[in-house]
Amino acid sequence: MTGESVAQGCPVTPQGCPVSDRAAAFTPFGDEYQHDPGAALAWAREQEPVFYSPELGYWVVTRYEDVKAIFRDNITFSPSIALEKITPTITEADEVLRSYGYAMNRTLVNEDEPEHMPRRRVLMEPFTAPALVEREDMVRRMAREAVDAFVDDGEVDLVTEMLYQVPLTVAMRFLGVPEEDIGPLKEYSVAHTVNTWGRPNPEEQVRVAHAVGNFWRYAGHVLDKIRQDPSGPGWMQYSVRKQAEHPDVVTDSYLHSIMMAGIVAAHETTAHAAANAVKLLLERRERWEELCARPALIPNAVEECLRYSGSVAAWRRVATTDTEVGGVSIAEGSKLLIVQATANRDPRHFEDAERFDPRRESAGEHLTFGYGAHQCMGKNLARMELQIFLQELTTRLPHLELVEQDFQYVPNTSFRGPEHLRVRWDPARNPERHDPRVLEVRHPVTIGEPSKHAISRAMTVTRVERVAERVVRIRLEEPDGKPLPAWTSGAHIDVDCLDGDEVLTRQFSLCGPPDDHHAYEIGVLLETDSRGGSRWVHENAVEGATFHVRGPRNHFRLDADAERLVLVAGGIGITPVLAHADRAKSMGLDYEIHYAGRAAEHMAFLDRLRRDHGDRLHTYVPTEGHRMDLARVLADVSAGTQVYACGPDRMVQALEELAESWPDPGALHVEHFSSALGALDPGVEHAFDVVLSDSGLTLRVPPDKTVLQTLREHNIDIQSDCEEGLCGSCEAPVLAGDVDHRDVVLGRGDRAAHSRMMTCCSRACGDRLVLQL
Missing domain, CATH: 3.10.20.30 (Beta-grasp domain)
Structure with missing residues (x-):
C-alpha cells in the first residue's frame, strides 16, 4: 500500500497489512461519494488504484482496465455476492424477512456458470433491438403525456412528475406487471436498495425488512397472476412460456427472484440515470443548448452522461482463487467493490476524461452497464428512454433551468440519482405556444450504441482559396473560436454532405499546419464523376457557411522511427502526403516526395511544396514529358524504408504489386477514400x-x-x-x-x-x- 499507513485489519495476513490513511477513511455512505463517486475516488485511481477498505471489508478497484478485466473474467471474479447485503443484518431483521417467506435466490445478476449463460440465452430475445423497436411508441407517448401535464406550470420536480414515474410504468409494461399496484413500488425499491447496498442502522433494518418482505410477497402475487395467463407480451410472460420449454433452465425459484429483482433493475437505474443526465446538462448550460440546437447529438450525449454521471456507481465480485488485480495480490474469497464511476473517468482510457463532451467518440466505451457475460440486458431499453426524455424536454422546454436546491441521494455503494430535481421555465416562451408544429417533431431513436454519424461539430468556413484547377483549400473553424482536438499527419475528417434527403459522408485529409489548434484545412477536388460529395463541398464552400464535421481520425500514421520515407502522391492524393512531408521535415527525417499529375495547373499545393521541400520534391507531369515510373522510383526499397502513398486506384494497385518483391511488403502504407464494397450477395456468401x-x-x-x-x-x-x-x-x-x-x-x-x-x-x-x- 502507498502513502502514510496505519495498522488495520486486512484479509491478506492475520497481523494486518498497512492500509493508507485515505483508504482507512474511505466510506461510500458519505455525501462526497453519493454526490460524485467518480470525483470522490479520483485520488485512488491515480495513487492507490486497488486498495483495501476496512470500513467495507472489500478491496476497492478504480482504474478502467482493471474494472473491465474483472467484468471480463466472471470465472475468477464471481458475481455471486452482487445481491448480498453489504451491511450484515441484525437477528430481528432476519426474523422479519423469514416471516414473509423471503427466499431471494440466484438471478441473471448474481449467478455463476454453468447456470447463468443458458438462462441468459433463453430469456434474451425481448431485449434485442427488433423487439425493442416495438416499444418506442409506448415510451414516447408516456413521455409526451408526462410533459403535457406540467408544460404550462413553470416549475416542477422532474423526478416525481416524469423521470421516476415514466420509467416505472415502462418497466411494468415491459415486464408484464399489472399497473394497479404501482403505488408502493417506489417504497419497495428504495427499501431493496438500502437493504442490499446501504448501511441502515438497527432500527432502519427492521423497517426495511418489512418493506422487502412485502416486496417479496408482491412479486410472488404478480407471478401467480401471470402464470394463470402467460400469453401476454411482457418479459415475465415470455419467461413463464420459456419455463414450459426449458424447465431445468427457467426454474420456479428463479422466476420469483427475477420477478422482484427485475422490477428494481428495470426502472430504478433508468430513473436515476435520467435525473443525473438532465441535472448534468442543465449545470453545463452550453451543452444543453447544444442538444436543443442539434438533436442528432442526443444518442451520444446519453452515452456521455452515462460515462460521466451514470446511475450505477459500483458493482461487486468475489475472487474464486488467489489472483492479482492491478499488481496487487488478491486472496481467494476476497470481496471486491469495482467502481465504474471512477473507472469511467480514467484518463488512461478517455482523453481529457474530466471534460463532459456530448461529441466524445469513445463515450460508448463506458462501463456503466458492466461488460462481458453479465452486461446489463436492459441497457438498450434504458438508452431508448433516456433519448426520448431528452428529445421531449429539449424540444418543448429548451429554456429549462435548474432551481437552486440541495440534492439528496439514498446512501449506498452502488446506485445514485437525486431524489428530487426541481426545474423552472417561463411558459410564455414555450415553443409550442408560438408554433404548434413543434408537437409534430419526432426525432429518431438509436437502439444500441449510437453510430458516430451523429457525433459531429458545426464548423464555420472562414476561407476558401483556389489552389489548382478544380481544387479548393477550405479553412474550417469553431464558431466560438475554441481550440480543436489535436491531429497528426495522415489524419482525416468526415464531412456530412446533404444530397437531397440523403446525408453523404466523405473523408478529406487534413493538410494545414498541425500546430494550428484553431482550424482544420482540407483540399477538395471537384471530381468529374462525383458521387455527390465533392460537388456538394464545392457548391457550399463559401465564407460563413456551416459544415458538419467529425473526427479527426488517423489510419495513415507516419512511422517516425523509419530510416527513410518515400512519399508518393497522385492527383488530390497529395493532401495527406503534404502533411506527412511537413512532419518529416520538422522531425529532421530522411524523406523524398514523388508527385504525379496530368498537368501542372491541376496539381494542388505545388507552389508550397516547391517552396517548403525544395529538391526533396520530384514532380511528374505527362504534358511536360515526365511520367512517374513507379518501378524506378521504388527500385531501392531496402529494410528500414517505409512507403506512404495516396492516389488513384490504378496507382495503388501498381504499388501493391511492386510491394510483393520488397524485403518487407508491410512497408507500403496506402490511404483510401473510396471502397469497392457492394451489397452482400447471399448466393455467394456463406454462413x-x-x-x-x-x-x-x-x-x-x-x-x-x-x-x-x-x-x-x-x-x-x-x-x-x-x-x-x-x-x-x-x-x-x-x-x-x-x-x-x-x-x-x-x-x-x-x-x-x-x-x-x-x-x-x-x-x-x-x-x-x-x-x-
Whole structure:
C-alpha cells in the first residue's frame, strides 16, 4: 500500500497489512461519494488504484482496465455476492424477512456458470433491438403525456412528475406487471436498495425488512397472476412460456427472484440515470443548448452522461482463487467493490476524461452497464428512454433551468440519482405556444450504441482559396473560436454532405499546419464523376457557411522511427502526403516526395511544396514529358524504408504489386477514400459462427447479414460510422480464425496477422471466428 499507513485489519495476513490513511477513511455512505463517486475516488485511481477498505471489508478497484478485466473474467471474479447485503443484518431483521417467506435466490445478476449463460440465452430475445423497436411508441407517448401535464406550470420536480414515474410504468409494461399496484413500488425499491447496498442502522433494518418482505410477497402475487395467463407480451410472460420449454433452465425459484429483482433493475437505474443526465446538462448550460440546437447529438450525449454521471456507481465480485488485480495480490474469497464511476473517468482510457463532451467518440466505451457475460440486458431499453426524455424536454422546454436546491441521494455503494430535481421555465416562451408544429417533431431513436454519424461539430468556413484547377483549400473553424482536438499527419475528417434527403459522408485529409489548434484545412477536388460529395463541398464552400464535421481520425500514421520515407502522391492524393512531408521535415527525417499529375495547373499545393521541400520534391507531369515510373522510383526499397502513398486506384494497385518483391511488403502504407464494397450477395456468401469470448455467446452470421448487423441484433455494443470498410470505427479484436478482409483500412501486415477485423464488411474465411467482445 502507498502513502502514510496505519495498522488495520486486512484479509491478506492475520497481523494486518498497512492500509493508507485515505483508504482507512474511505466510506461510500458519505455525501462526497453519493454526490460524485467518480470525483470522490479520483485520488485512488491515480495513487492507490486497488486498495483495501476496512470500513467495507472489500478491496476497492478504480482504474478502467482493471474494472473491465474483472467484468471480463466472471470465472475468477464471481458475481455471486452482487445481491448480498453489504451491511450484515441484525437477528430481528432476519426474523422479519423469514416471516414473509423471503427466499431471494440466484438471478441473471448474481449467478455463476454453468447456470447463468443458458438462462441468459433463453430469456434474451425481448431485449434485442427488433423487439425493442416495438416499444418506442409506448415510451414516447408516456413521455409526451408526462410533459403535457406540467408544460404550462413553470416549475416542477422532474423526478416525481416524469423521470421516476415514466420509467416505472415502462418497466411494468415491459415486464408484464399489472399497473394497479404501482403505488408502493417506489417504497419497495428504495427499501431493496438500502437493504442490499446501504448501511441502515438497527432500527432502519427492521423497517426495511418489512418493506422487502412485502416486496417479496408482491412479486410472488404478480407471478401467480401471470402464470394463470402467460400469453401476454411482457418479459415475465415470455419467461413463464420459456419455463414450459426449458424447465431445468427457467426454474420456479428463479422466476420469483427475477420477478422482484427485475422490477428494481428495470426502472430504478433508468430513473436515476435520467435525473443525473438532465441535472448534468442543465449545470453545463452550453451543452444543453447544444442538444436543443442539434438533436442528432442526443444518442451520444446519453452515452456521455452515462460515462460521466451514470446511475450505477459500483458493482461487486468475489475472487474464486488467489489472483492479482492491478499488481496487487488478491486472496481467494476476497470481496471486491469495482467502481465504474471512477473507472469511467480514467484518463488512461478517455482523453481529457474530466471534460463532459456530448461529441466524445469513445463515450460508448463506458462501463456503466458492466461488460462481458453479465452486461446489463436492459441497457438498450434504458438508452431508448433516456433519448426520448431528452428529445421531449429539449424540444418543448429548451429554456429549462435548474432551481437552486440541495440534492439528496439514498446512501449506498452502488446506485445514485437525486431524489428530487426541481426545474423552472417561463411558459410564455414555450415553443409550442408560438408554433404548434413543434408537437409534430419526432426525432429518431438509436437502439444500441449510437453510430458516430451523429457525433459531429458545426464548423464555420472562414476561407476558401483556389489552389489548382478544380481544387479548393477550405479553412474550417469553431464558431466560438475554441481550440480543436489535436491531429497528426495522415489524419482525416468526415464531412456530412446533404444530397437531397440523403446525408453523404466523405473523408478529406487534413493538410494545414498541425500546430494550428484553431482550424482544420482540407483540399477538395471537384471530381468529374462525383458521387455527390465533392460537388456538394464545392457548391457550399463559401465564407460563413456551416459544415458538419467529425473526427479527426488517423489510419495513415507516419512511422517516425523509419530510416527513410518515400512519399508518393497522385492527383488530390497529395493532401495527406503534404502533411506527412511537413512532419518529416520538422522531425529532421530522411524523406523524398514523388508527385504525379496530368498537368501542372491541376496539381494542388505545388507552389508550397516547391517552396517548403525544395529538391526533396520530384514532380511528374505527362504534358511536360515526365511520367512517374513507379518501378524506378521504388527500385531501392531496402529494410528500414517505409512507403506512404495516396492516389488513384490504378496507382495503388501498381504499388501493391511492386510491394510483393520488397524485403518487407508491410512497408507500403496506402490511404483510401473510396471502397469497392457492394451489397452482400447471399448466393455467394456463406454462413459462419462468431464466438464472443467476453460475452459467452455464439452467434450465427447468415449469408445476407454482416457481422456488425448480427452483433447489434443480439444486444452487443459496437460502434460504427461509414459502414463501408473505410473508417475503422467498427474494428473488433480477433482471437481465432482467419478473416476474409474486405476493408481498406488495415495494412498487409495487419491482414496477415488476422488479429482484428472490420465488422461492417469483413467475414470469416472458414466456419468460425472468435472475437474479444
